[in-house]
Amino acid sequence: MIINFLIIIQERMKIMIAGAWDETNENLLSSAFQIAKVAAEKKHIIITGGGTGIPNSATHGALAVNGISIAYSNEGHCEGGHEPATFRVATEMGWDGRSVLAVKSSDLLIVIGGCNGTLNEITLAYLNNIPIWVLEDSSEMICRLKNFLYEGKYIDKRKNVEIEFFNSAQSMIEKLNSKNILQN
Template sequence: MTKRKKNYGRRVVQIAVLGSDKDVCTSQAYKIAYEVGKEIADEGFVLITGGGGGVMEAASKGAKAASGLTIGILFGSKKESANKYCDVIIPSGIGFARDSINANSADAVILVGGGVGTLSEATYAYFSEIPIIAMVKSGGTARKYANKFLDKRRKERIIPAKSAKEALKIIKEKIKYSEKKYKYLTVHID
């Protein structure tokens, strides 16, 4: 029987990885997403993606390699469309409107490659003042918008990172991570 440790008043950090789908994902973006997913899990944080292929699959695969928990919030209504590395599958059935859910479910987001869909998700994070980290070596939307603001309101600068470790370090600083506020995802088996 599995018993979970009770950590009332604290919650797990949730990080969304947003980026290129399988049709346009480069091998470099895939590799970077894998490392980002692994680093998220190594920190004990939960990974959120759109649940599909490309960057979403790579990040989920990396998180699973480090025994992390992965959540896929799907574009459509069929659970079968999720990549095989998703633990929790949420078939939204609301199309691109799910971009808001992906971004707003996260304490921070990491952009890996990407195009207009990634930019849409980043825009929701921007308006909600959720920290956005761009993996500059991954190309696409991440490279194009790194170190920039999305508009003249200058709500939240998109912060560039060159490695997964650097991205997570920045996130922990931005969300003022402390074990008193957040907890590591732990499962205790008796």
């Protein structure tokens, strides 16, 4: 069983959907649900930082189509969690340590809103050359991020990976449905 699971994990794309755990904007929560649902329909694995808000909506989107969802918990146990993820990983590493494991387990980072924790996940993905898709204007921090970026799409002059902005969840879904989703 474990070997079969490891083979499945290696063969499928792993997409982390990041955003605020305390998000209440119904449009953003719906976006996370729909994007995760489409990705899971394509047999991609959804990764989140666990908890409520955007991570919870993404988990529910994946599970709505019997997809696989992995939630990385900042706590040292998996009991009593908020999300019904397929798998929960108890990291005992706090919020920032949890983010390192979740991001480094991903092939693509999709950002829907968020604050400083999400910014940490963006920089982790950038350092590890993991493609980053961002829903424009999805939080105050995201609005400021685009103005901060080098040439409007890189964190610094090294140009590790382009940060790609999308004006709607639907445009992200269209790219997920394309054959070459990791090419700009």
